[in-house]
Amino acid sequence: MKRSPVFLITVLCFGFAFLYIPILSMIVYSFNGSRLATVWGGFSTKWYVSLLSNKQVMDALILSLKIAVVSATFATILGTMAGIALARFRRFKGRVMFSGLVTAPLIMPEVITGISSLIFFILLAEWIGWPGQRGFTTITLAHITFSMVFVTTIVQARMVQADRAIEEAAMDLGSRPWQVLFDVTLPVISPAILSGWLLAFTISLDDVVITTFTTGPGATTLPLLIWSKVKLGVTPDINALATLMVVTVGLGVIIAGIILNRAEARRLADERMAYRSND
Amino acid sequence: MTDRAPRTKYMDRRGWSDIIIGAPYIWLVVFFLLPFLIVVAMSVATKTPTAPPFSFGGDHPLINLDAYQRILTDDLYLRAFLTSLANAAISMVLCLLLGYPMALALTRMSRGWRNIMLMLVILPFWTSFLLRVYAWMGLMGRNSWFNVMLTDWWNFIVPVDWAVRSIPMMNSNFAVILVMVYTYLPFMILPLYASLERLDPTLDEAAMDLGSTPAQVFRDVTLPQSIPGIVAGGMLVFIPAAGELVIPTLVGNAADPMIGRVISDEFASARDWPMASAVAVALLVLMVIPTMIYTHFQGRAEGSK
Structure with missing residues (x-):
């Protein structure tokens, strides 16, 4: 049934206009020559120039990228382990609680996660004297915790689809468990691990709420800097910064999507070839 | 997948499975469960002017239910809860009304177009x-x-007396709902699309051949089969929307706060940790109910496969 009723197409167009007009408007106004954010004052790139020489913004960006890389990497390792555990180990002690622990951070409101992390870190500092000061370490620990469960969800879904027989064949042929893990399981789920890392990275790079609660003096991430400025209103330099971020992430996602699609297509083609040569 | 008698030998050595299960398990217990339990305990502590600003026992009752009593009696908290639930529910319905036709339109497209639109x-x-x-x-x-x-447009349509110089959109519940619909719309479209895509188009044709009008086909065939998608999308919008902090802070009306804002203010401005914790626990209890409805529906959907 390839009919596309006019009504559905109209709503689809309206929906996409709704999704993209605010972003496009923001991009256009980032080239606004006027200091007033809403009045058009001619084309100009001066906000971009002043942005690149703004040390505060650059420092915040570097801190955010550092936190995002470190937390995404740890989150991917822990999240992948949890995904493998849930998909491959049918029964183990505390499985119900484990799957609850993996789901709960997904639905927990960020305010509550933020407040509980902050209270936890403050009390820990009282009891054992660590962490002495909140900042990079506490933000990273909190980010790992709430982004690892997203990795788990992705990896677990991929593991369930993956063919177990390959792993069993490797075991029967005499591979040790760690060889099965590194030579069979991890390569098979590598696209899921990569998308998990990317998701954890963007979640960390974008987070405001949990970072507000777990940060300390001197540790200002880019979203925190934007948050403090945006609360005061709309300004053209934030428009420019926002445009750079949205365009970078957008291009990154499109390129990653194309690469992953190609890899998946190649894998399917290889599988078909393998089956055909068996006949 | 069947559970074969000697189950998969994959990593059957104790040491291996212990590390793979243990590391994420311990991490989540220390950095997620423990902080959460501390918040639950904090909600029955007593506020004190010390640092950190709370105490258990001592001069105060060990379990102090004042905070919960205030939630039930003080107008501020009840209003905040109602505002949050109403805003989240309205956003959810609007997302559904906009997202359903969009998801349906996606399923009616050629494969190439569909991938591009999904990407968008x-x-x-x-x-x-x-x-x-x-x-x-x-x-x-x-x-x-x-x-x-x-x-x-407004001034063109309405009588001259109603003309305005600008529409006061910012700092209102309207703005909060609009922006929530905007940010959460993809969460509604994706599960709807997933459940609509699986439907068998020959059922539609059969209903049409038997004389149903397109509206009847939609009501009797398409809609009932997409209920799991509606429920999943509804939860994905409602739950984060009810606890939202960023949107109400930036575009909302400070005089009529949502619950996320109340928690954050109690904690940071009023330095009342027990109160903030109690409101957080109450919000979670309110959210557990729709989540249980969701898992119930999901369990039924999986059981029927």
Whole structure:
């Protein structure tokens, strides 16, 4: 049934206009020559120039990228382990609680996660004297915790689809468990691990709420800097910064999507070839 | 997948499975469960002017239910809860009304178009949440082209007496709902699309052949089969919307706060940790109910496969 009723197409167009007009408007106004954010004052790139020489913004960006890389990497390792555990180990002690622990951070409101992390870190500092000061370490620990469960969800879904027989064949042929893990399981789920890392990275790079609660003096991430400025209103330099971020992430996602699609297509083609040569 | 008698030998050595299960398990217990239990305990502590500002026992009762009593009696908290639930529910319904036709339109497209359109639905989800809220602040402001355009239309349509100089959109519940619909729309479209895509198009044709009108086909065939998608999308919008902090802080009305804002204010401004914790626990209890409804529906959907 390839009919596309006019009504559905109209709503689809309206929906996409709704999704993209605010972003496009923001991009256009980032080239606004006027200091007033809403009045058009001619084309100009001066906000971009002043942005690149703004040390505060650059420092915040570097801190955010550092936190995002470190937390995404740890989150991917822990999240992948949890995904493998849930998909491959049918029964183990505390499985119900484990799957609850993996789901709960997904639905927990960020305010509550933020407040509980902050209270936890403050009390820990009282009891054992660590962490002495909140900042990079506490933000990273909190980010790992709430982004690892997203990795788990992705990896677990991929593991369930993956063919177990390959792993069993490797075991029967005499591979040790760690060889099965590194030579069979991890390569098979590598696209899921990569998308998990990317998701954890963007979640960390974008987070405001949990970072507000777990940060300390001197540790200002880019979203925190934007948050403090945006609360005061709309300004053209934030428009420019926002445009750079949205365009970078957008291009990154499109390129990653194309690469992953190609890899998946190649894998399917290889599988078909393998089956055909068996006949 | 069947559970074969000697189950998969994969990593049957104790040491291996212990590490793979243990590391994420311990991490989540220490950094997620423990902090959460501390909040639950904190909600029955007593506020003191010390640092940290709470105490258990001592001069105070060991379990102090004052905070919970205040939630039930003080108007501020009840109003905040109602505002949050109402805003989240309205956003959810609007997302459904807009997202359902969009998801249905996606399933009726050729494969190539469909992939491009799905990419366009997912793309905003990857870009910064804060910046998407910010984009609307630019549109809703008094002198923005969007507000001027809407004001002109309004003044054209209504009698002269009702004419306004600009539409006051910012700092209102309207703005909160609009931006929540905007930011959460992809969460509604994706599960709807997933459940609509699985439907068998020959059922539609059979119903049409038997004389149903397109509206009847939709009501009797398509809609009932997409209920799992509606429920999943509804939860994905409702739950984060009810606890939202960023959107109400930036575009909302400070005099009529949502519950996320109340928690944050109690904690940071009033330094009342027990109160903030009690409100957080109450919010979670309110959220557990829809989540249980969701898992119930999901369990039924999986059971029917």
